[in-house]
Amino acid sequence: MYHTIVIGGGCLGASAAISLQRKLNKKGKQEKVCLVEKAVLCAAESSRHSGIVRSANADPDASMMAMISTKMWKNLSEVWGLDMELDEFGAIWIAKKNSEGENPVWNDLSKRMNKINLVFEEINSSSAVEKCGTTLLTDENESYFYEPDAFQLDPSILRSTLYDALDHNGVELMEKTEVDTILTKGSEIVGLTTNNGKISAKNFINATGAWSSQLFSKIGIKIPVTIEPVSVVNWMESPKQIRYEYPIIADYTNLCYFRSWRGNKMHAHQPRKRSVYEIAKNFLNDLTTVNGGEYLNEPMNQSLAYNQIKNYEDISKKRFSNIDKTVYASGYRSFFDITPDLRFILGKDSKYNNLFHNLGSGQAMKYCPVLGESIAEEIMNDYDLINKFDYKKFNINRFSDDYMKEFWNLVQGEENTLHRQGKNTL
Numbered sequence: 001m002y003h004t005i006v007i008g009g010g011c012l013g014a015s016a017a018i019s020l021q022r023k024l025n026k027k028g029k030q031e032k033v034c035l036v037e038k039a040v041l042c043a044a045e046s047s048r049h050s051g052i053v054r055s056a057n058a059d060p061d062a063s064m065m066a067m068i069s070t071k072m073w074k075n076l077s078e079v080w081g082l083d084m085e086l087d088e089f090g091a092i093w094i095a096k097k098n099s100e101g102e103n104p105v106w107n108d109l110s111k112r113m114n115k116i117n118l119v120f121e122e123i124n125s126s127s128a129v130e131k132c133g134t135t136l137l138t139d140e141n142e143s144y145f146y147e148p149d150a151f152q153l154d155p156s157i158l159r160s161t162l163y164d165a166l167d168h169n170g171v172e173l174m175e176k177t178e179v180d181t182i183l184t185k186g187s188e189i190v191g192l193t194t195n196n197g198k199i200s201a202k203n204f205i206n207a208t209g210a211w212s213s214q215l216f217s218k219i220g221i222k223i224p225v226t227i228e229p230v231s232v233v234n235w236m237e238s239p240k241q242i243r244y245e246y247p248i249i250a251d252y253t254n255l256c257y258f259r260s261w262r263g264n265k266m267h268a269h270q271p272r273k274r275s276v277y278e279i280a281k282n283f284l285n286d287l288t289t290v291n292g293g294e295y296l297n298e299p300m301n302q303s304l305a306y307n308q309i310k311n312y313e314d315i316s317k318k319r320f321s322n323i324d325k326t327v328y329a330s331g332y333r334s335f336f337d338i339t340p341d342l343r344f345i346l347g348k349d350s351k352y353n354n355l356f357h358n359l360g361s362g363q364a365m366k367y368c369p370v371l372g373e374s375i376a377e378e379i380m381n382d383y384d385l386i387n388k389f390d391y392k393k394f395n396i397n398r399f400s401d402d403y404m405k406e407f408w409n410l411v412q413g414e415e416n417t418l419h420r421q422g423k424n425t426l
């Protein structure tokens, strides 16, 4: 019997397994953590992300967690027992100014970030160009903010580091092992059946991301998670124009994130949609399309259509002066796993005493060290980190029947008409 079985070998499952095994090892316990993955480590969303780590966030708890996470990434040997290469080039945030020529929302964010010692400061357009080179197109109606501590990492290096850290700390990794049935007794989970036999443990962590709602509905837990498809492109670039040491560009004018990629490429993807109507549409779509995360591993879904590449080309041309002279290198489709409020689902389940959730809601790679440590602390009853932010607000119990009723009321009946969608706020 294992101390804990983590279901799902993405970056969130792997980091939780590593943190928990390290805590057990430090206490001199002989007990083992087992990580069960139906394909291979980071087979899904965790290998198709952009590797961007920025901390400024409208939600103060999310910014605090991102700050702690940034410190962990930069001293990873303390958290995972080994270090990883990071590219620390900072990030430039860009948005349209309001009719008074200001950006009060980000000015306010800057003040709040200052209070937690996170630098997120306004810079002028020439300073932005200086940091990027003349290929960056600027506009007097835009404002520019700089987050120097932001960094980027390489998803394939993260994947290798996770393999090494699991091994280094003694986590048992079972790949190509799919959990089929969750066995319960009263308010406890007692075991799992898989294609490689039955396994049991004292505790269970759900880190199955987009697959969560399908797997756990079998034992009566409603996990409101679905997928929002997204496309990604990489443009071949000249290092003479866009060097590798290029800041991340978080472009909220054109709704696109850009970063330099190995092999002299410029990488671009669009962010999650924020309106309740758009979020709910993904929950509706899920009923009629390929189930949950299977979307990603379906080969027919991998290639990009011409209009998607063209969309990115049009956006890129608005931000970079030279992109029309460059070459499309590669692209693929991926998905964000999203919840109704676009926040994580973290911590103990409301129905089963020995079940803990660790899900990302579309933007969690950067938080994986802090999320792994937090879940490990909760399981070990050894609170330190989770006292530093409001961990409980991310608990699954917030999605009560009343909450979900209100959510669906926003997209049903009269609310589901186009003339009302602009008014929808949750």
Ligand SMILES: Cc1cc2nc3c(=O)[nH]c(=O)nc-3n(C[C@H](O)[C@H](O)[C@H](O)COP(=O)(O)OP(=O)(O)OC[C@H]3O[C@@H](n4cnc5c(N)ncnc54)[C@H](O)[C@@H]3O)c2cc1C
Residues within 6 Å of the ligand: 007, 008, 009, 010, 011, 012, 013, 036, 037, 038, 039, 040, 041, 042, 043, 044, 045, 046, 047, 048, 049, 050, 051, 052, 053, 177, 178, 179, 180, 207, 208, 209, 210, 211, 215, 230, 231, 232, 269, 293, 334, 335, 336, 358, 359, 360, 361, 362, 363, 364, 365, 366, 367
């Ligand atoms: C285009 C794109 C760009 C992104 N960029 C960033 C970024 O710059 N910064 C950032 O922080 N985040 C980013 N993200 C988000 C980030 O990738 C995810 O939040 C993160 O990878 C989620 O990790 P996970 O472990 O929760 O999920 P996953 O990686 O999806 O892992 C879930 C795992 O569970 C396994 N599984 C499912 N069912 C079972 C079962 N029954 N039995 C066993 N195993 C099972 C699956 O095979 C899968 O490997 C991006 C996402 C996308 C799509």
